[in-house]
Amino acid sequence: xxxxIDPLLDEPQPYLEDAGxxxxxxxxxxxxxxxxxxxxxxxxxxxxxxxxxxxGPARSGVSALFSGRFEWAVLATLALAVVVGTGTMISAVLRxxxxx
Amino acid sequence: xxxxxxxxELIVRVLQDDDRHAFSELVRRxxxxxxxxxxxxxxxxxxxxxxAQETFIRAHRSLAQFRGGARLSSWLFRIAYxxxxxxxxxxxxxxxxxxxxxxxxxAVLAKADLAKAMECLKPExxxxxxxxxxxxxxxxxxxxxxxxxxxTLKTHVLRGKDKLRAxxxxxxxSP
Numbered sequence: 001x002x003x004x005i006d007p008l009l010d011e012p013q014p015y016l017e018d019a020g021x022x023x024x025x026x027x028x029x030x031x032x033x034x035x036x037x038x039x040x041x042x043x044x045x046x047x048x049x050x051x052x053x054x055x056g057p058a059r060s061g062v063s064a065l066f067s068g069r070f071e072w073a074v075l076a077t078l079a080l081a082v083v084v085g086t087g088t089m090i091s092a093v094l095r096x097x098x099x100x
Numbered sequence: 101x102x103x104x105x106x107x108x109e110l111i112v113r114v115l116q117d118d119d120r121h122a123f124s125e126l127v128r129r130x131x132x133x134x135x136x137x138x139x140x141x142x143x144x145x146x147x148x149x150x151x152a153q154e155t156f157i158r159a160h161r162s163l164a165q166f167r168g169g170a171r172l173s174s175w176l177f178r179i180a181y182x183x184x185x186x187x188x189x190x191x192x193x194x195x196x197x198x199x200x201x202x203x204x205x206x207a208v209l210a211k212a213d214l215a216k217a218m219e220c221l222k223p224e225x226x227x228x229x230x231x232x233x234x235x236x237x238x239x240x241x242x243x244x245x246x247x248x249x250x251x252t253l254k255t256h257v258l259r260g261k262d263k264l265r266a267x268x269x270x271x272x273x274s275p
Contacts (some may be wrong), residue, residue: 005261005268007231013140017130021149025127025156032118049170 043089050085107172114163127156130173133235134180140230141184141223143215151187155180170244174237178245181227188223217267225260228253 105113105122107129134155138148158179159166160236168176218226224246231242232253244255 003261003265005265006233008268009229009258009261009264011214013133013136013232013234016135018128021131021135021152022124022127025153026120026124027133028153029120029123029160032120057238 046085046088049088050081108168111166111168111172113162114160123160126172126240130176131156133173137230138180138184140215140218141181143219144186147187151180151183154183158183171241173252174241174245176234177231177237178247181231181246182194184227185223204262205247209274214264214268217264220267221260221263222256225256228256229264231259232257 104125107126109118110122110126113119114126130151135148135152138151138155139145142148142151155176159176162179166172182257217230221229227246231237231245232239237245237256239250239253243250246253248256
């Protein structure tokens with residue numbers, strides 16, 4: 001015997017018109033992440049890292065190069081600083097262009 | 101016929117670019133089923149819409165945790181149920197069900213105020229019935245959404261139906 005409750009529960013649920021619901025949800029979402037702020041942070045970090053390396057190991061590497069006390073390890077550090085700084089800045093710029 | 105981007109494609113756009121247009125499309129697609137489920141759970145359209153809004157905001161915040169293998173609707177149902185449960189624990193004292201009565205099918209149908217009768221159920225029983233009826237969700241899927249063993253789900257369905265039957269077939273009480 002069929003359960004008399006089943007037909008009541010089985011009633012198909014009618015489609016609910018949006019009636020502004022989606023707009024209310026979108027209005028309640030937190031603000032978007034700022035692309036410009038992210039780029040500024042990334043570029044600033046890249047510049048700071050480059051500056052820190054240039055004033056430290058890289059500076060001693062350049063002076064060592066000109067004073068004849070050349071060391072491969074110091075030169076490698078200098079090259080790494082240039083690569084890391086440039087790479088990070090390029091990445092930040094490309095990311096910004098991709099999101100725009 | 102063009103059906104537009106899939107849910108999965110829209111999710112990728114939201115995650116990669118914080119694409120609000122893509123997320124609004126997801127909300128538009130699933131709002132009816134989520135609000136419908138919550139209306140069955142709460143028997144209150146305004147409260148259901150508030151909880152549905154909370155559901156989509158939580159979904160936006162946690163979208164990175166969505167596993168692509170599952171249906172987005174199932175994942176949203178789980179968030180909706182959790183939102184309902186959190187609300188129910190704070191606000192809804194369960195009503196005592198009426199003792200079982202015998203009645204004809206006509207009597208049952210004549211008193212088919214299902215939404216009101218659902219209020220006598222525990223939140224777990226409401227969720228089990230709301231998901232397994234009217235949402236094209238199988239018992240297995242419902243058990244996964246609610247994160248219960250299948251046997252627990254079936255127990256809640258049976259108990260819920262027993263209580264509904266009792267409620268809907270109870271004689272009218274004169275004022």
